[in-house]
Every structure is written in C-alpha cells, then in structure tokens.
Amino acid sequence: MILSPYFYSQAIKLALSQIWANRKRSLLTALGIIVGVASTTSVIAALSGLKTSVLTEFESFGANRIYVFPDRPDDKPRNLYPREKIRIKPWEVRELQASCPSLRAITPVTEFGVSIASDERELDGITVVGIWPDWHEAENRRVISGRKFNGIDEVGERQVCLLNESAIDELRLPSDAVGSHILVDGRRFLVVGVIETLQARMFGGDSNTAELFIPFSVAIKLQSTEFFLRVVALAKSAEVSEEAKSEIQRTMRRIRGIQPGDPDTFRAEAIDRYIDQFKTLASGITAIAAGIVGISLLVGGIGIMNIMLVSVSERTREIGLRKAVGATPAAIMMQFLLEAMVLCLAGGLVGVIIGKLFAIGLTLIPGARLENADVPMWAVFLSFAFSAAVGLGFGFFPALKASRLDPIEALRHE
Amino acid sequence: MIRVRQMKKIYRVGEEEIRALRGVDLHVGKNEMIAVMGASGSGKSTLMNIIGCLDKPTEGSYELDGHDVSKMSEASLALVRNEKIGFVFQSFELLARQTALENVELPLIYSREAGLTSRERTRRALHALNRVRLADRVSHRPNQLSGGQKQRVAIARAILNKPAILMADEPTGNLDSVTTTEIMEIFRQLHAEGQTVLIVTHENEVAAYCQRVIRLRDGLVLSDLPVAQDQAGQVIA
Ligand SMILES: Nc1ncnc2c1ncn2[C@@H]1O[C@H](COP(=O)(O)OP(=O)(O)OP(=O)(O)O)[C@@H](O)[C@H]1O
Ligand SMILES: [Mg+2]
Numbered sequence: 218m219i220l221s222p223y224f225y226s227q228a229i230k231l232a233l234s235q236i237w238a239n240r241k242r243s244l245l246t247a248l249g250i251i252v253g254v255a256s257t258t259s260v261i262a263a264l265s266g267l268k269t270s271v272l273t274e275f276e277s278f279g280a281n282r283i284y285v286f287p288d289r290p291d292d293k294p295r296n297l298y299p300r301e302k303i304r305i306k307p308w309e310v311r312e313l314q315a316s317c318p319s320l321r322a323i324t325p326v327t328e329f330g331v332s333i334a335s336d337e338r339e340l341d342g343i344t345v346v347g348i349w350p351d352w353h354e355a356e357n358r359r360v361i362s363g364r365k366f367n368g369i370d371e372v373g374e375r376q377v378c379l380l381n382e383s384a385i386d387e388l389r390l391p392s393d394a395v396g397s398h399i400l401v402d403g404r405r406f407l408v409v410g411v412i413e414t415l416q417a418r419m420f421g422g423d424s425n426t427a428e429l430f431i432p433f434s435v436a437i438k439l440q441s442t443e444f445f446l447r448v449v450a451l452a453k454s455a456e457v458s459e460e461a462k463s464e465i466q467r468t469m470r471r472i473r474g475i476q477p478g479d480p481d482t483f484r485a486e487a488i489d490r491y492i493d494q495f496k497t498l499a500s501g502i503t504a505i506a507a508g509i510v511g512i513s514l515l516v517g518g519i520g521i522m523n524i525m526l527v528s529v530s531e532r533t534r535e536i537g538l539r540k541a542v543g544a545t546p547a548a549i550m551m552q553f554l555l556e557a558m559v560l561c562l563a564g565g566l567v568g569v570i571i572g573k574l575f576a577i578g579l580t581l582i583p584g585a586r587l588e589n590a591d592v593p594m595w596a597v598f599l600s601f602a603f604s605a606a607v608g609l610g611f612g613f614f615p616a617l618k619a620s621r622l623d624p625i626e627a628l629r630h631e
Numbered sequence: 632m633i634r635v636r637q638m639k640k641i642y643r644v645g646e647e648e649i650r651a652l653r654g655v656d657l658h659v660g661k662n663e664m665i666a667v668m669g670a671s672g673s674g675k676s677t678l679m680n681i682i683g684c685l686d687k688p689t690e691g692s693y694e695l696d697g698h699d700v701s702k703m704s705e706a707s708l709a710l711v712r713n714e715k716i717g718f719v720f721q722s723f724e725l726l727a728r729q730t731a732l733e734n735v736e737l738p739l740i741y742s743r744e745a746g747l748t749s750r751e752r753t754r755r756a757l758h759a760l761n762r763v764r765l766a767d768r769v770s771h772r773p774n775q776l777s778g779g780q781k782q783r784v785a786i787a788r789a790i791l792n793k794p795a796i797l798m799a800d801e802p803t804g805n806l807d808s809v810t811t812t813e814i815m816e817i818f819r820q821l822h823a824e825g826q827t828v829l830i831v832t833h834e835n836e837v838a839a840y841c842q843r844v845i846r847l848r849d850g851l852v853l854s855d856l857p858v859a860q861d862q863a864g865q866v867i868a
Contacts, residue, residue: 219745221740221742221744221745221746221747223739223740223747223749223752224740224741227740228740234728238728534724535726537724538724538726538737539737539741540685540709540712541683541685541712541718541724542712542713542718542737542738542741542788543709543710543712543713543714543738543741543742543792544709544740544741545705545706545709545710545741546705546706546709547706548709548740548741624685624686625680625685625686628720628724
C-alpha cells in the first residue's frame with residue numbers, strides 16, 4: 218500500500234492543526250522533550266565553547282611541541298635499566314638536532330637548585346635552568362628587555378643569565394635589571410635580558426615563581442656529571458609534528474642501540490596527547506549529557522504516548538469515518554505516527570531554540586571562557602533525530618490501536 | 632451489480648449469540664433505487680454495513696461488481712470502500728474543523744490515483760457539491776450549515792469517487808419533513824443521472840422515492856416488491 222504525497226501533506230497539516238487546536242495540552246505534553254533537548258543542547262554548547270577555548274589555549278601553548286624524557290620500561294626490572302643508562306646525554310641531543318629534519322628547534326633543558334644572591338638579597342633553593350639559545354623558539358618565550366641568548370653565550374660558556382620579573386622582585390634588583398650582576402652558586406653572572414612572565418594558563422605554568430636561565434654549557438659545569446636533562450623540541454609545523462616525533466624515536470633507538478622488539482628507554486610526547494585527553498574528557502561529559510537526555514526523553518515519551526491515546530479515543534468517530542471513506546489500517550497508523558512525530562519535533566524545535574538562547578547567554582558570562590559556546594549542527598540534527606525517534610517509538614502503540622479500530626464500532630462511539 | 636447469497640451475521644456477546652442476519656438473498660441491478668425497511672433490530676444496518684464493506688458476513692457470499700468481497704483483506708476492503716462505495720450516515724459524520732470543500736475532498740486522501748493536482752481535486756469536489764446544489768457553501772464549516780446542508784455535503788463526499796453504489800442508512804432520520812424532501816430530491820436526481828442507490832428508512836415517504844422496497848424481519852427478507860405493490864400492501868396492513 219503506497220500512500221500518496223497528498224496523504225502525507227494532509228496528514229502533516231492535520232497534525233499541525235491538532236497541535237494548534239490543543240495548544241496548551243500539546244505544550245504540557247511536549248515539555249519533557251523540550252526540557253530534555255534544551256538541557257542537553259545547552260550542555261553541549263557549553264562544552265563546545267570550552268573545547269574551542271582550550272584548544273586555542275593549547276595552540277598558543279604549541280601544539281607542535283615535543284618533549285623527550287628518559288623513561289624506564291614499566292614491566293622490566295629496575296636494575297636492567299639503571300639511571301645512567303636511560304639518562305639523556307648532551308651528545309644525544311646534538312645527534313637529534315642533526316638527524317631530525319622535521320624539527321625547527323631543539324634544546325636540552327636541565328634544572329637544578331642553587332642559591333643565588335644580589336647585592337641586596339640572598340635566596341636559597343632557586344631553580345636554575347640551563348638552555349640552548351634554541352629554547353626561545355622551542356618554548357616561545359620572548360625577552361622584554363635586553364637580549365636573548367645566542368650561540369656565543371653557549372659556545373663561550375659565558376656567565377650570563379636571563380631572569381623573569383618575579384626573580385627581579387625577589388632579588389630586589391632595579392626594575393631594569395639588564396647589566397646588573399648576580400651571584401649564582403658563588404659565581405658572578407651578568408643579567409643580559411628579562412624574560413616575559415608566563416601568562417596564567419589553564420593548564421600548568423605558574424606565573425609567579427622566580428625563573429633564572431643560564432647557558433646549558435655553563436649549567437653542566439655547575440652540576441655533578443650525572444646530571445639529568447630533558448629535551449624540548451618544536452616541529453616545523455603542526456602537520457609534521459607526528460613525523461617529527463617518529464624521527465626522534467627512530468634516532469634515539471638508533472643511537473642507543475635498542476634492538477627491534479626491545480622497549481624504549483625514553484619517552485617522546487607531543488602536546489597533542491593532552492589535547493586528546495581533554496577531548497576524551499569532553500566526550501565523557503557529552504555521553505553523560507546524552508544519558509540525561511535519554512532519561513528525560515523517556516519521560517517525555519511516556520507523556521506523548523498518553524496524549525496520543527487520549528487523542529485516539531477522542532477522535533474515534535473521525536477514525537471510523539476515515540476508514541469508511543477508504544483509509545487503510547496502514548494509512549491510519551501512519552497518520553497517528555506522523556502526529557506523534559510532529560508533536561515531538563515541535564518540542565525538539567522549541568528545545569533547540571531554548572538551548573541556542575542559553576548558549577548565547579553563556580557567551581555573555583565574563584571570564585567564563587565560553588565566548589565560543591554554540592549549539593553545534595550535529596547536536597541540532599541529533600536532537601531532531603531523537604525527538605522523531607521518541608515520536609515514532611512512543612506513538613507506535615496508540616497508532617496501532619487507532620489502526621485496528623473497527624470502523625462500525627468507531628462510528629457508533631459517542 | 633450486487634449479489635448476496637445466504638448471508639448470515641452472528642454476533643457473540645458473551646455466551647449469547649445474536650443472529651442479526653439469518654440467511655439473506657439479495658440482488659441489486661445497475662441503476663436501481665431501493666429502500667430497505669423493517670422494524671428496529673431487524674438487521675437493516677447490519678446488512679448495509681456488510682454491503683458497504685464496513686463489515687464481513689459470518690457466512691454466505693457477497694459479490695460486488697463481479698468480485699467476491701466476502702473474503703478480502705482489510706486493506707483491500709478499504710480500497711473497495713474508497714472506489715466503489717459511497718456511504719451516507721444518519722448523523723452526517725462531517726469533520727468539524729474542515730470546510731465543506733475539504734470534507735468532500737476527504738476520500739481523495741486515500742485514493743489510489745497518484746499525482747492528482749490540487750486543482751483537479753478541487754474541481755472534482757466542486758462538481759460533487761454542484762450536484763447536491765451546494766456550490767454556494769464551499770468554504771463553510773459544518774457548524775455554519777443547517778442539517779439538510781450538512782447531509783448534502785455528506786452526499787457530495789459519498790459520490791465524489793463515482794461509486795458503483797450509493798448507500799444511506801436512515802439519511803433523513805435526523806431531519807424534518809421539508810428537509811427530508813429536499814434530500815430525497817437529490818437522491819432522485821442522482822438516480823436519474825444513473826446512480827445505483829440503496830436507502831435504509833423507516834419512512835414510507837422516503838420509500839416512495841424508490842422503485843423497489845425490501846422489507847426485513849428478524850434477519851430475513853420478508854418481502855421484496857416494486858414500490859407501488861409494497862405501498863399498497865402497507866395500506867392494507
Ligand atoms: N456489534 C453488535 N454486537 C452485538 N449485537 C449487535 C451488534 N450490532 C447489531 N447487533 C444486533 O443485531 C440486530 C440487528 O441490528 P441492526 O443494527 O442491524 O438493526 P436495524 O434494523 O438497523 O435497527 P434500527 O432500525 O434500530 O437501526 C439487533 O438485535 C442488534 O442488537
Ligand atoms: Mg440501523
């Protein structure tokens with residue numbers, strides 16, 4: 218039995234006029250759907266806004282940055298991998314620099330605690346960081362006055378340093394500290410530049426700690442021979458960051474002579490990993506929101522079923538008449554299914570509109586990092602799909618009941 | 632056109648069996664106009680519903696336009712009702728929220744004819760309304776129409792698909808005598824234009840418009856006579 222396009226247009230028209238004629242009742246009935254769709258789309262909007270700002274954050278953080286650490290395989294005995302064996306050595310970093318064409322910049326970073334002093338003050342246990350000049354590019358840290366490190370500082374093992382503003386404060390140095398001298402572990406260092414303070418970021422990076430940087434070549438002389446270092450590298454672009462990571466892995470395995478099948482004794486990690494973790498978290502929240510919508514749609518669906526049963530019994534005579542003039546059971550069934558679906562879709566539409574308005578409201582909250590909150594297209598489609606499915610699912614039983622009415626009995630109904 | 636043989640209809644209400652039809656034989660030829668009469672409960676409506684394909688007989692055969700209808704599926708019966716049968720009810724059965732024109736167009740929603748333009752639908756509905764002389768009430772809703780006008784809309788709806796048979800179960804039962812005449816004139820006109828008509832009635836004035844009168848009693852045909860003889864018999868009785 219094929220129903221004509223005219224049938225469908227009339228059925229939808231009838232459904233709309235039914236909803237309009239009983240608008241209060243329809244509104245109350247669709248409330249479950251409206252609330253469900255509105256709350257879920259709002260949550261999704263908030264999440265998508267958060268995601269956009271977090272991703273932009275990561276982007277400025279450097280999505281193409283790669284870190285390399287020494288790493289002891291978890292499942293192997295400790296004594297097989299002593300500290301000295303897994304420790305990254307400066308020559309390994311130079312080898313990486315030479316062998317990884319996808320890298321734009323690479324630097325070892327070594328940190329150790331010393332006491333430092335100015336004419337005014339002495340501070341204990343300050344973390345000093347030894348770096349190559351490439352560090353400026355790899356970590357994207359600019360100097361706000363003075364100059365960056367250069368190759369001569371490194372090769373000449375010059376006793377120069379960079380400070381951030383809180384280090385200047387703590388040492389009571391003049392605010393333009395360039396040209397001052399400080400003592401690091403008893404040696405005289407010239408302040409050549411002031412490094413910009415890290416902006417407060419959502420993840421990591423405490424801006425208020427004092428930071429002190431010295432050339433790497435100088436830093437290793439101030440430490441024991443078994444000093445520890447990590448590597449910060451920057452891929453040429455985000456697109457080649459995966460490639461850069463595997464270049465690093467290949468090179469490290471080669472120079473450490475790791476046999477195929479043996480585990481890595483180091484770990485190379487791109488910032489993407491953290492993005493992935495955030496995405497996992499966000500999709501977890503989305504799933505929970507979907508669960509909530511599931512429950513409210515179930516509740517809404519029961520309301521729909523109830524109202525459709527009422528509608529069928531109210532319109533029993535009409536159903537009888539339609540059958541008498543030639544409506545098949547399938548046509549009656551389809552008409553009531555469409556009616557339930559139109560009701561649910563109307564509820565879904567109202568819900569989506571409320572969700573959209575809510576999303577606009579979110580963008581206006583100052584400091585909430587939700588400037589980009591919006592209901593994504595897929596959530597709109599999904600809301601409609603869910604609403605239609607609820608109409609279909611919960612409208613089925615009433616529609617079946619209508620389709621099975623006996624025309625004569627239906628026409629005799631009061 | 633219509634051939635009914637040994638038709639029985641038994642209703643079961645709990646333990647009880649109600650024999651509404653107990654073996655009816657009937658033949659209706661093309662372009663006949665027949666009245667079905669009989670006391671209340673004699674089975675007139677039951678017979679009409681089965682002939683109108685709204686119900687199925689318990690036993691017996693029913694042939695409509697050369698097809699055995701008594702064993703058809705629900706969906707096929709719906710199609711037969713749509714294409715071959717026009718039914719007029721005592722209480723009009725118009726859809727309250729729709730205009731006269733929309734009410735008349737109703738059977739086209741369920742029509743097998745695909746691709747009817749809205750213009751063609753309107754044309755047919757207007758033609759049907761014209762035949763019941765109601766072309767001036769096209770966009771009125773049922774509550775803006777008199778009883779006789781409502782029944783004329785119902786008749787227009789029944790004749791829309793040019794049915795093989797036009798059936799009416801007490802079409803004038805809710806109408807006064809002036810309006811009854813008005814409605815019967817329309818049936819007479821349709822009959823004159825070639826329509827086969829079957830009318831259930833309690834009123835001799837209504838039967839007088841027909842050519843043949845079938846009287847039922849307790850689910851059986853009591854008499855089946857030309858109208859003149861039937862009316863004469865009634866006068867004697
Ligand atoms: N659905 C049903 N269930 C049980 N019995 C029924 C049913 N429909 C009709 N009957 C019985 O069948 C018999 C015939 O009923 P029917 O309606 O055909 O009579 P009728 O001649 O049309 O009467 P009226 O002139 O009052 O309309 C009656 O005894 C009635 O009670
Ligand atoms: Mg009756």
